[in-house]
Amino acid sequence: MKNIITAQNIIKKFGVGDEEQVVLRDISLTIQAGEFVAIMGPSGSGKSTLMHALSGMDKVTEGQVTFDGKVLALLKENELADLRRNKMGFIFQQPTLLKNINVLDNIILPAMRDKRKHRSTIIKKAQELMERTGISGLEKRDITQMSGGQLQRAGICRALLSNPKVIFGDEPTGALNSKSAKEIMNIITQINQNGTTVMLVTHDAQVAAKTERILFMRDGQIATEMTLPRYNGQDLHERIDKVTAIMKELGI
Numbered sequence: 540m541k542n543i544i545t546a547q548n549i550i551k552k553f554g555v556g557d558e559e560q561v562v563l564r565d566i567s568l569t570i571q572a573g574e575f576v577a578i579m580g581p582s583g584s585g586k587s588t589l590m591h592a593l594s595g596m597d598k599v600t601e602g603q604v605t606f607d608g609k610v611l612a613l614l615k616e617n618e619l620a621d622l623r624r625n626k627m628g629f630i631f632q633q634p635t636l637l638k639n640i641n642v643l644d645n646i647i648l649p650a651m652r653d654k655r656k657h658r659s660t661i662i663k664k665a666q667e668l669m670e671r672t673g674i675s676g677l678e679k680r681d682i683t684q685m686s687g688g689q690l691q692r693a694g695i696c697r698a699l700l701s702n703p704k705v706i707f708g709d710e711p712t713g714a715l716n717s718k719s720a721k722e723i724m725n726i727i728t729q730i731n732q733n734g735t736t737v738m739l740v741t742h743d744a745q746v747a748a749k750t751e752r753i754l755f756m757r758d759g760q761i762a763t764e765m766t767l768p769r770y771n772g773q774d775l776h777e778r779i780d781k782v783t784a785i786m787k788e789l790g791i
């Protein structure tokens with residue numbers, strides 16, 4: 540398997556002087572292409588900061604992050620923006636969609652910045668993704684008339700449009716009811732099973748239990764990690780029990 544992300548001794552500090560706070564404390568890790576990873580840990584332990592560092596959304600204070608063979612700190616701003624647009628997809632708790640344009644236009648908006656691609660090719664791909672995520676037919680819908688689950692599906696379509704190598708999700712099911720959360724997790728699992736590397740920050744043991752590798756953070760470090768076999772729809776309760784046992788052990 541190929542390494543897609545490598546972090547070497549990364550440290551992230553915020554603030555200066557008396558205000559300085561060390562949020563990531565010397566983290567080294569490797570993510571291989573195709574992995575399905577969850578990051579868990581108490582509030583403030585540095586989960587989102589770690590994801591921001593690995594995706595180049597934020598710079599590290601010390602250490603080095605390599606993404607798909609490229610050292611992020613050595614890239615120019617426009618190269619980093621290109622890398623993020625073409626090789627990474629982001630799913631947030633609530634997708635940031637624009638209210639004055641319809642669903643399809645929201646989905647294709649970031650991809651339209653790539654002048655090498657034709658609008659018709661982008662629309663065709665967007666429609667395929669809408670079909671795959673169960674929102675086909677809603678192309679012209681105003682986003683104020685969509686449910687939370689439908690909006691998240693649109694956010695996923697937008698994230699997948701560039702065929703990213705890695706999908707980063709920060710609490711992607713955090714704002715959804717349990718039925719929608721389950722459906723969105725099924726879609727994300729499918730994305731991973733089709734070969735895309737997926738990394739999710741989550742507080743939810745049910746979500747983490749469907750992944751294959753869980754990094755447990757505490758106080759800016761990876762306290763421990765566990766691996767699980769690929770989830771095949773069976774034994775979810777056993778998997779959740781394993782996750783919660785470690786959370787308990789770590790006092791998370």
Ligand SMILES: Nc1ncnc2c1ncn2[C@@H]1O[C@H](COP(=O)(O)OP(=O)(O)OP(=O)(O)O)[C@@H](O)[C@H]1O
Binds near residue numbers: 554583
């Ligand atoms: N831009 C920033 N400037 C200053 N401090 C920050 C910034 N981003 C995060 N922090 C601080 O870093 C620490 C870790 O934050 P982070 O969001 O990574 O934690 P988390 O584990 O994702 O928490 P949660 O589960 O609550 O989202 C917190 O104390 C937070 O206040």
